[in-house]
Amino acid sequence: MKRRWSVIKGQPLTEMDKKILAAQKKGFSVPSRNLVHSAEQIEGIRRSGVVNTALLDMVASEIKDGVNTAHIDKLVYDFTKDHGGIPADLGYQGFPKSCCISIDNVVCHGIPDEKTILRNGQIVNVDVTTILDGYFADASRMFVVGGETTPEKQRLVDVTLECLKVGADAAKPYAFCGDIGYAIQCHAQKNGYSVVRELCGHGVGLKFHEDPEVPHYGKPKTGMMLVPGMVFTIEPMINMGRCEVHFDQLDGWTVTTKDGLPSAQWEHTFVMTESGVEILTDRKSVV
Ligand code: MF3
Numbered sequence: 001m002k003r004r005w006s007v008i009k010g011q012p013l014t015e016m017d018k019k020i021l022a023a024q025k026k027g028f029s030v031p032s033r034n035l036v037h038s039a040e041q042i043e044g045i046r047r048s049g050v051v052n053t054a055l056l057d058m059v060a061s062e063i064k065d066g067v068n069t070a071h072i073d074k075l076v077y078d079f080t081k082d083h084g085g086i087p088a089d090l091g092y093q094g095f096p097k098s099c100c101i102s103i104d105n106v107v108c109h110g111i112p113d114e115k116t117i118l119r120n121g122q123i124v125n126v127d128v129t130t131i132l133d134g135y136f137a138d139a140s141r142m143f144v145v146g147g148e149t150t151p152e153k154q155r156l157v158d159v160t161l162e163c164l165k166v167g168a169d170a171a172k173p174y175a176f177c178g179d180i181g182y183a184i185q186c187h188a189q190k191n192g193y194s195v196v197r198e199l200c201g202h203g204v205g206l207k208f209h210e211d212p213e214v215p216h217y218g219k220p221k222t223g224m225m226l227v228p229g230m231v232f233t234i235e236p237m238i239n240m241g242r243c244e245v246h247f248d249q250l251d252g253w254t255v256t257t258k259d260g261l262p263s264a265q266w267e268h269t270f271v272m273t274e275s276g277v278e279i280l281t282d283r284k285s286v287v
């Protein structure tokens, strides 16, 4: 959907209005005003991020050989409820569980299951989205079961985290979503990896998935302009082998690599500020 920036009637144009209107005039995609959140809304998302971060810290201590993923899911549900929140995944478009747990060649949206048992050496993504007082925070981390895996899988996990970092560094105020995608794609490919294209980062905060779409590949100065007050995720899915993925038709959710090689993902929720992004889903926010 093409959005337009609307000015507030009867008020002088701010510096931000001027920058956005100039870009809009040149044909760049710009946000609509409702994608720019108020200080109060950002505080709400930040509080949701605090619970989300503590939740992933709790998950970290429970990832062990022999544990089934439905058990982790139950801990996610209980912890979220105990902290006054709601797990956004549960019932979202029919998703049956409270988090996604994606192992090795599973790219994302793995459904927790009693029969899926964690084993030493696996690389595992746990993705959790928390709703607190109506505000959404979305993050995921990689875990290595037992703390040790092959050098190849460890490098994939590490480089994928670097991809998230270079993406966040490219997210400057008045830059574009494509700048983020370009930075990530360059870093992944430089390391011999490929970027999943079918799934993207997204606006988040008042809803689970909102504009802008944040692809993890692309070209500079394409996609939506990012302006202070916007809240969005960056969540690169990086494959060791080819970029193609397969969507499970039976369960309707699980995404795997077509070539069967491992995939990794890290995700944070960010708010754009006047100087760059601030992470709303890391320990810095937990006071
Ligand atoms: N948390 C995922 C994301 O990063 C979305 C999961 S949707 C679910 O956007 F239904 F699978 F939970």
Ligand code: CO
Binding pocket: 138, 201, 202, 233, 235, 267
């Ligand atoms: Co997300």
Ligand code: CO
Binding pocket: 127, 128, 129, 138, 139, 140, 235, 267
């Ligand atoms: Co997520």
